[in-house]
Amino acid sequence: MGIDVTEDKYVTLNEGHHKRLVTCPSRNPVFKKYPGLVTQSVYRRTKDGDKERDGNPFIYALKKTRGYRIRSRELVKFKPSFDAILYKIIDKFPGACLVTLPSSYPIAEILARRIARKNGAQIFNRIFRKATVAEVLANFDPHAVKKQHQAEINSQLATFNKLDPNELVNLKEMRNRIRSYFNPISINSDLLGQLPTTKLLLVDDLLSTGTTITNAANLLKYNNFTVVGAVCLFSAL
Incomplete structure (x- = not known):
């Protein structure tokens, strides 16, 4: 069915x-x-x-x-x-x-x-x-990032830094392969x-x-x- x-x-x-x-x-x-x-x-x-x-x-x-x-x-x-x-x-x-x-x-x-x-x-x-942008950034571990994901992670971090730190994070707007780096x-x-x-x-x-x-x-x-x-x-x- x-x-x-x-x-x-x-x-x-x-x-x-x-x-x-x-x-x-x-x-x-x-x-x-x-x-x-x-x-x-x-x-x-x-x-x-x-x-x-x-x-x-x-x-x-x-x-x-x-x-x-x-x-x-x-x-x-x-x-x-x-x-x-x-x-x-x-x-x-x-x-x-x-x-x-x-x-x-x-x-x-x-x-x-x-x-x-x-x-x-x-x-x-x-x-x-749901975590705020500030909380996600505070818990982010840069040492865990794989080399092939670094460019996308840098882009996502730049996006986060432009947002209100109290804004709630939504992973649906993020590519699947880098979601695991952020705790939502x-x-x-x-x-x-x-x-x-x-x-x-x-x-x-x-x-x-x-x-x-x-x-x-x-x-x-x-x-x-x-x-x-x-x-x-x-x-x-």
């Missing part, structure tokens, strides 16, 4: 192909390993579709951005596959508390609520926030006392390079918390 996009940018489910998004339970969830972290995504994104789209019109439709939309009656059609896949995921993390990552639209929070309805997990929504999130230290120290499961909307979610895991581990994994609604391409 995949998705179609109409000329007026409405997303619809198509059970006859796997283009743009693979939604069938037999091919999901999607596992992706990063150093010290394993992620599981409910739906598999794919570039198999028309060339103008990058494989995620569904998330644009959920966020109502870039002109994409999805009707409520169409969204309901995804529920059987969504529930079947989600049960596969949450069975692997009994007793884990959910920590959501920040976004301009609360898809991670919605996903966390769906998980909590099925297993009673406790949700923590404001542990993380910060931790709200005053809220850490709310968290249990063991069995934390990160929840995010979409995987791209894994930079955000791995930085989140590392921040928690640095503060002596145990992260058992991460769940995303959409996989990396």
